[in-house]
Amino acid sequence: MDENKPFFSTELLKWYQKERRDLPWRRSRDPYHIWVSEIMLQQTRVDTVIPYFNRFVDRFPTVHELAAAPEDEVLKHWEGLGYYSRARNLQFAVREVVEQYDGKVPSNKKDVSGLKGVGPYTAGAILSIAYNQPEPAVDGNVMRVLSRYFCLEDDIARPSTRIAIEHLAQELIPHGHAADFNQALMELGAIICTPKSPTCPVCPVNDLCEGRIQGRERELPVKTKAKKAKPVFRFAALVEGTGVNVNKVLVRQRPDTGLLARMWELPHIEVQDAEAWLALSTGKMGLEEALAEEDIRIEATEHVIGEAQHIFTHLVWNIKVLPAIALEEGHVANHTAYAWVGPDDFENYVWPNVFRKLLTEYFILTKNK
DSSP states (O other): OGGGHHHHHHHHHHHHHHHOOOOGGGSOOOHHHHHHHHHHHTTSOHHHHHHHHHHHHHHSOSHHHHHHSOHHHHHHHHTTSOOTHHHHHHHHHHHHHHHHSTTOOOOSHHHHHTSTTOOHHHHHHIIIIITOOOOOOOOHHHHHHHHHHTTOOSOTTSHHHHHHHHHHHHHHOOTTOHHHHHHHHHHHHHHTSOSSOOOGGGOTTGGGOHHHHTTOTTTOSOOOOOOOOEEEEEEEEEEEOOGGGTTOEEEEEOOSSSTTTTOEEOOEEEESSHHHHHOHHHHHHHHHHHHHTTTOOEEEOSOOOEEEEEEOSSEEEEEEEEEEEESOGGGGGGOTTEEEEOTTTGGGSOOOHHHHHHHHHHHHHHHTO
16 A cells, blocks of 8 residues: 555646646635635535635625624525535634634634534645645545545445544645645545546546556445435425415524524424325314414415425425415414515525425416416
8 A cells, every 4th residue: 555655646736736626715725715615515516516605705705704794694695505504503613713713713723623513524624725734634535535546445434434544644645735635635536536437547546546456446435325314294385475465475484493493484394104295184284283373374275286305414305385375464473483475575584495496486486477
């Protein structure tokens, strides 16, 4: 293994300096911008992140602007990226930076790792890319590349394997080139040494890649399968307003904590299983009873006007939408968690993707009637 290390580091760095993609967060060594980009890139593709990153740093160009912003505005600028706890943790941590470090993102491992939401990978990315410190930044791309190049057979889902690969990655960092080298590793995994179809002929380190030499590039890395996301079955009520609320629908805000905290949605209920989900009478009765407990009285139908799915890491929401009317529309004004929303004020609220999509389609249909 040792004889392959210098070749890997040298050739990878040469390739990156010639072939690197022009990405907005690479145009600056601002640790805050690098931090934002790394948080956004977690579980999200580069092409998706670029417009969100540009919009976010345009509105919140420094830690001070982000720290001072209302949470709802931060979530609005994050809307569509999903995993909203990332945005909340980022803002919380930025406030720590303002209060404890005079607005300067820490340049030492202990302090930056102590910020909320900053794990080993993000800490390594900030320290190496922004401050050029020889710290490893090991994500899935890096583990895949190194597992293939060195033909490592340990399960990368195990914490001990990650730690071992972090040590290996640190050994590979050329002196004085931590920023470019770590980005080169990420780049190679993102565009060449991809999960299912690695393009070995154009790989800058393929000559000494043990995985390729042994014909195992497609079976590495070894990774135990994660548990399947649990299916959850829900009915949502699309309650149409009348009178002063014509062309509006009834929505509610989620609790301050927990999944999708403080975001807005159609009122909905969970049912026991797929069999109950198929029985529309169950949805009608369940919605009416659940809202009645909050003094919101509706009359739903047993007619599905929309179906949608929302995928979380550990859950999959399967949603059927039933139309309904409010029997006492005025009662909504007494509930701060409920509101009548129409197409004109729709963008003033923060929506999970599934409800944004459903309501956008609904408003388009009603406009064209």
